[in-house]
Amino acid sequence: MYAKLGWSEHVRNPILADKFPGPKTLTALKRGIPLFKNGLRFDAEMERAGRRGFRPVRQIVIDRAEGDFVWDLDGNRYIDFQNGWATNPLGNCHPEIIEAVEAANRRFGFHYDHPLRYDLAERLADIMPAKALPRTNYEVSGTEAAEAAVHLALTHTKRRYIITFSSSFHGNGLATKVLSGLEGEKGTYLEGWGGGVIKAPYPYSDGLPADLSEAQYTEYCLWYLDHHIPSCIAARDNIAGILVEPGLAEGGNWIPSTRFLQGIREICDRNDWLMISDEVLTGLGRTGRMWGIEHYNVVPDILVYGKNLSGGIAPLAGISARDDILGDNKSFSSGSTFAGTPAGCAAALKTLEIFERDNVVAHAKRLGNIAAGIMREWQSSPIVRQARGNGLLLGVSFGQPESARKDEKDWWTARAVRGRMLEKGAWAISDKEDTIRLYPALMMDEDVLREGLAIMEDAIHYVEQHGHVEGDVAAYPSGVAGF
Ligand SMILES: Cc1ncc(COP(=O)(O)O)c(C=O)c1O
Structure with missing residues (x-):
């Protein structure tokens, strides 16, 4: 190599x-x-x-x-x-990515609209799970992308609550801080900001309470989502969706069971909730599949990505979603000045090209x-x-x-x-x-x-x-x- x-x-x-x-x-x-x-x-x-x-x-x-x-x-x-x-899927300072980024910088500098945005959006649509998430929205960081996904879910469903998990990490923005399952002390002074976020337990495979097995604890976690939350925290039809990492990355690289993620999909389908897979860390090959969620034979409604997409050189993040969710939503807005830079898109395109070429x-x-x-x-x-x-x-x-x-x-x-x-x-x-x-x-x-x-x-x-x-x-x- x-x-x-x-x-x-x-x-x-x-x-x-x-x-x-x-x-x-x-x-x-x-x-x-x-x-x-x-x-x-x-x-x-x-x-x-x-x-x-x-x-x-x-x-x-x-x-x-x-x-x-x-x-x-x-x-x-x-x-x-x-x-x-x-963030470096191909190793540090990969020369081909550097070359692609330099060429994009020389040609475009920074402008918001440029052909690489379109090239990459087509490529991303092509590699999404079951090719079911054809619409893209670029962001600069995983933090912004996770926040965009939640805003999209709230505005699409016209509901107020989102469910996230203990020890999850979705970023360091104000919204992602309250979405993340931070240690208690890290939530101090943010108490007034998390009104629409409901935290549920994540089924770890070690250190479980009451000597429960992983399988038993997983059933408890699913019961919590489908029964406990709607019966005493928020009305079933006021919940927009579940934001889940298919591998609790920053929280300790925990690997959830198939039952858990398939259970979430079933619960979302039954309740008309959206399933959002945060793949900022698990995505783009990290787990030995293109997307972590693909290990579970589950297709989410919205997928969040970042990190690896940069090729280790130029940051880029984003979300992909179903046509009916992201195609025409007047209330959703997202994408900051530097979302989808020519350099970031060039890095991502070259990274995906090398993914295919070098298996x-x-x-x-x-x-x-x-x-x-x-x-x-x-x-x-x-x-x-x-x-x-x-x-x-x-x-x-x-x-x-x-x-x-x-x-x-x-x-x-x-x-x-x-x-x-x-x-x-x-x-x-x-x-x-x-x-x-x-x-x-x-x-x-x-x-x-x-x-x-x-x-x-x-x-x-x-x-x-x-x-x-x-x-x-x-x-x-x-x-x-x-x-
Ligand atoms: C699952 C997940 N979501 C979101 C983020 C935030 O991404 P960023 O640091 O690019 O803002 C991270 C960062 O580690 C992450 O692991």
């Missing part, structure tokens, strides 16, 4: 600096403390971590990125499972199977609660090593494993959560994937043996923190 694209040779077996992070990275991180949000809080948090003997947060600053790798300011190389928050989604599926085979074994570790995945949507949740039942959610353990991975050359996400999430590029080289997972396996064993406390933590300079 690299040779074909003329990319540079990659050097394996990185030798990281003795001190982690290295001096240049450390200097950059310290510069950020007075400049960025939470700088002071992280500073305090680092000191607290040090006092309590926890391993501190590990963070890097990227100097350059290419293919499956990133390098920090000190020249250390990392296998990239962070993937620009899951990218099939490659992701094959890599997902390889990852599943390796990660399954990790479940015997005393600190691993569950390893799970759907294609390359991969997550491992952790528990206290000293707990026999492993049932105490514990983000310090997850963070310790993620920190050790980073020290050994693999970069993954654990954002104050008990899960480490991995988003390999869909075209990641198989050897690189295996090498990164081997680093993670070693890190799990290391934390198993040494705990989440690090001996030399006092020597770690305060003031360096973040995710």
Whole structure:
């Protein structure tokens, strides 16, 4: 793959600096403390971590990125499972995408209407589930797209309520904050804004209440949607629809059962509610199918996308919907100034062209199977609660090593494993959560994937043996923190 694209040779077996992070990275991180949000809080948090003997947060600053790798300011190389928050389907800085984006910028600069908008809308209509969602509305970010989908559902049905789920994430706009199933404290001061949002439980496969099985809990969640909500929260005919992630992405890469998503479809059909699939993260090949919802043999009424569509270079997001929903709706309005830039459309068109040419989604599926085979074994570790995945949507949740039942959610353990991975050359996400999430590029080289997972396996064993406390933590300079 690299040779074909003329990319540079990659050097394996990185030798990281003795001190982690290295001096240049450390200097950059310290510069950020007075400049960025939470700088002071992280500073305090680092000191607290040090006092309590926890391993501190590990963070890097990227100097350059290419293919499956990133390098920090000190020249250390990392296998990239962070993937620009899951936005680089073809790996970092893919030369063909860069070329397409540069050509679009040279030709159009920025103008709202241009032929690439039309080319892409046709292409998107073609790849939608069952080709049933032919109408497109572009947005800049996944946040705007999720908000547009909800506005579309409310205005189409002329109803006031929308149902979303616990631990869901739909973005960081004001509306998406209240749509998301945020931790309680994050909703403080937003209490006046979420009047039309009803939160329902999402059926996780681990850590369920009352010793319920996943199947029993799923039935409870469906009962909640179809009976509890209409009987005591909002009238059945005042509910516009259900906004659901077919894989609870930022919430921890949870994989729902077929019964749950098919159950939602049935409930929506029966009640005349719209089913909105938020595929900003699960979409465009991440799960080894073009759309996450396709694993469930379900066709939504509105589909939300973003992230991968950028080809890792130029942001673009949007929604697709049924003809009768988006074709003629006088009350719906959406699409900000930069929605559907020539550069974004060019990146998306080239990405989809490469998807087809190089069988990218099939490659992701094959890599997902390889990852599943390796990660399954990790479940015997005393600190691993569950390893799970759907294609390359991969997550491992952790528990206290000293707990026999492993049932105490514990983000310090997850963070310790993620920190050790980073020290050994693999970069993954654990954002104050008990899960480490991995988003390999869909075209990641198989050897690189295996090498990164081997680093993670070693890190799990290391934390198993040494705990989440690090001996030399006092020597770690305060003031360096973040995710
Ligand atoms: C499912 C889902 N919806 C919406 C968003 C928001 O997208 P963006 O960050 O591009 O605004 C995200 C971001 O992670 C997401 O995972």
